[in-house]
Amino acid sequence: MAIDEARFAELKKKKEAQDASLRESWVRAMEARIVNDNLQKCHRIEGVNHYEKCKHLADRYTEMLKDARVKGYKIIDV
Template identity: 60%
Template sequence: MSALPSTDSMQATLDARDAKVRENWVRTMQARIVREELQKCQKAEGINHYQVCHGLAEKYLELLKDAKVQGYRVIDV
């Protein structure tokens, strides 16, 4: 028979899972906030938004690279 994991190790695993999911949500929400600010900037600046909002657009693209919420389990299909 295999030994059951201890309560401390199970709690540590659950805490690590929660931390990973929480971190993913934080990154996703950061991207959402930057997207909303970019939309406001584009609406306010009109035709000049390409020049004025360029920094926000670059930041949004950078945040999009890892702004996906993933669970703690990775399943390869």
Template identity: 55%
Template structure:
């Protein structure tokens, strides 16, 4: 493995980790918006904030920060 290959691997790793953190921050912002909506709407938040809650739950599926190591269990 040459130095250029190693640099490419490191750059790819950093891009993937950065993208994972961006997704995590999107979830955090969505959660803050949902919490604010629930506080403002009070007892009507089930109906008024339904779309925000659905978006938050949808974002949760992809929002985990994964490391760069892959372990083969097979």
């Protein structure tokens, strides 16, 4: 049984939306990773003053952690 063109277009659109969502999720996760790397560098460079000098990075990283998980999606039922 062949899938008609409308159903195929609908499935293709749904797949593209899922891919875009997954891509955005990965971007947020990698941005959080970069901020974490910068925070660790700041801690090493600043030494005992890191609480004061790196606070902006720590606050930003804490905020990013709330949304930094890679979220998957369910498989399309054909």
